[in-house]
Amino acid sequence: MNIEKIRNLGPDELLHQQREAADQLFRLKFQLKMGQTIGLKKMRELRKDLARIKTIARERELGITTTAIGNATDSSVAEPKQEATTPAAQAKTAAPKRAAAKNKSAAKKSAAAPKKKTAAKKKSKAKK
Numbered sequence: 001m002n003i004e005k006i007r008n009l010g011p012d013e014l015l016h017q018q019r020e021a022a023d024q025l026f027r028l029k030f031q032l033k034m035g036q037t038i039g040l041k042k043m044r045e046l047r048k049d050l051a052r053i054k055t056i057a058r059e060r061e062l063g064i065t066t067t068a069i070g071n072a073t074d075s076s077v078a079e080p081k082q083e084a085t086t087p088a089a090q091a092k093t094a095a096p097k098r099a100a101a102k103n104k105s106a107a108k109k110s111a112a113a114p115k116k117k118t119a120a121k122k123k124s125k126a127k128k
Helices: 003-007 011-034 041-062 087-127
Strands: none
Touching: 003 041, 011 041
């Protein structure tokens, strides 16, 4: 099964396909042990399909990627997104946000600082 076909399946269909692939794999393993079949190619394909299905299900569970699903209950179309999953990647994405926040607060302080200086200069001139 193609990865794009799997991604376009809804949650119920994805679960159904996972169960069906696992059941077929079980039957093929049983036939292989009984000596009724000798073809391993179908077993390899089923294992790979099952792994793909489980991967997509896990991605959706974690919210790593979301795609437009035809039979989903939510009618809004979501854009695919990538989230930082490792702590190092999360730190890299958080660092620019922190730096931007620091720059904003520094800009506010520097904007307020000249007003205080001008008031202090006026007071010193008035004393002289």
